[in-house]
Amino acid sequence: MSTTLSPIESQFATTDEAEAYDVWFREKVEKSLKLADMPDAVRIPHDEVMSKARARIEAKLTENAARHLA
Numbered sequence: 001m002s003t004t005l006s007p008i009e010s011q012f013a014t015t016d017e018a019e020a021y022d023v024w025f026r027e028k029v030e031k032s033l034k035l036a037d038m039p040d041a042v043r044i045p046h047d048e049v050m051s052k053a054r055a056r057i058e059a060k061l062t063e064n065a066a067r068h069l070a
Contacts, residue, residue: 002014002015002016002017003015005018
């Protein structure tokens, strides 16, 4: 049975909502910790990801600019 919670005490309306969020949050943390334990070969360095993202953005900007000039 779910108990209604006061907004002063909790951001959730009921204890069921609070418990469901707790389960979801713990699953996310557990998954994150498992990812952190993966070998380095699986992970991509931040700088590499950002470099590829910037290149894709620049390519799209160039493509859009070419379309507008044509």
